[in-house]
Amino acid sequence: MPKKRETPLLELSKITKVYGSGSTATEVLHGVDIRICRGEMVAIMGASGSGKSTLMNILGTLDRPTTGDYFFAAKKIDDYSPSQLANLRNQEIGFVFQSFNLLPRLNIAKNIERPMLYGQVAKTKRAERIAAVLNKVDLLDKKDSYPLQLSGGQQQRVAIARALIMEPALILADEPTGALDSKTAVMVMNELIRVNRETGTTIVIITHDPSVAKFAHRTIRLQDGKVIK
């Protein structure tokens, strides 16, 4: 659907990020411009120190840029309050982390349910939605298991299911295969491709690994806080 791809979901304009102040101030991002359209699967690649973690935090609205504008679904979100940003993350952004970040004391269903608690999804609808996303990642039978009973690959697929539960516009995956062996890594990447294809969810993968980046439609390279061609 080439038409749909034209609509920018994320638009970053002249983003800078400075840590510290005065003489100790360090500029990590020096005017980053990025446009990512709906339905795209994009890799943001860079070595450590390139500013990709900072960029990911800004994309995920966990951090604010020092200057520049961030448009999410054509809305300027720079002036959003902390609660507005929390709601945006809840509704529109699904996170997938390198270390899975599942809560070990909760079972799989409860872990996936979490975002629906914050999103005030009616209790009656939750079980059905949990089943649907678990089905999507082929782990419906693990619903009552606990995270530590699953393999790394399975845990990451649960994390993907959790990222999908609110039907977000964007999935932000930070080194999603970093803690996995290469065979499992391929499986997880294929899962993300499938999600992208079947649901049209925009996926942004932050990685330093070219073999991961090649799964994406295109790659944005970051070096020393700047986007390079």
Added chain:
Amino acid sequence: MIWELIVEALLTLRSNKMRTILTMIGIILGVAAVIAIMTLGRSVYITAEEEITDSGYGNIKITAKSAETQLPLNQALIDVLKSADIPEVVNYDPQFNGSGGTVYNADDDSLEIFISYNDVRAVNKLIFLAGHPFSEDDVAEKSQVTVISAYTAQELFGSSESAIGQSIRLDSGGFYRIVGVIKNESMFTPSYGRLYLPKSLGELDPAFQTYGYSYIDVNLKTGADYEAISSKLEQVLMEAYGFEDEEEMAFQVENVKDIVAQISTFMTIFSIGLALVAAISLVVGGVGIMNIMLVNVTERTKEIGLMKALGAEEKDITFQFLVEAVVMTICGGAIGVLLGIGGSFLVIWLVNTFAGNFGNFPQFQFVINQMSIVVSLVVSTAIGLVFGSYPAKKAAKLDPVEALRRD
């Protein structure tokens, strides 16, 4: 959402059982102490109130203010009262408690004792080791019979059994035949020489002849107005003896309500004082909760970061940690309430079961002070809220980027 958070808080606390229990101990003990003090205080008060209202005490009691007044509580005084002809008064019942003295056996061995003059009802309450109480006839006929304490029997006759039927002589004169031996009345003063004589013999006691009665019970018709009659009696006495004001008044007219009110005030102050001391342990418990919640927040920093990434607002996070703190303090409070009630019940049961062995104890009633339960639970909740709010706020304010980076 609130129920889910409570269930989750319980799960979290369960996954850290040891820590949770240790943290709750302060609250548990604090609440248990407060509850026990309030419950025991209430039980003692209710028991005392009943003992006073429906026992040997008259409805109104007239006593001499001090021994130096030179105005004995005697028959003349009773006659003065009677002449006032107060319709609500059933009768004036003078009481003479007794006096000190020396008692001798046939071999002239002596013992210092306290002589107490009693009616049959009072003597029947005593615990007899040998013999029996004196009878109504003995009282009516002023028989020279006596009941003595085990200690007295031991000292003068070697044993309780051998004392029965023997005669003793009092320094004030007269021989008395021993009809019964009772258990020593107090565990605290085992060297207790005591002699019980029929009430009617009191008038022969030299102490009585000097000082008169110990007090006069004024028995009233049911439903009579204590306060009004008390002041009427006071009035009568003041006029009869020419006292100008309260200062000069040589007698004291107390009614049961006064006494109960005094006990009530005392018990209340006493209970509140002790409860305040116990409440300090609640504050200490609260600080313990705050401490462990801060540890919790630090340990779960990464989880808090995750919660923020998943869309939790600050209020959601504050709420979750507050719920955890409050669940902990309410559980502690509830356990404390059960422990306090159970403990008081045990104490009262032990006293009721075993104190009788040491003397003439009333049976204490077990009264649950419901107000104290409500207050304890409210206070527990408040402690959770107060001491949990700083850690919860701290959690809510964490920077998600920093928090997620933590391991």
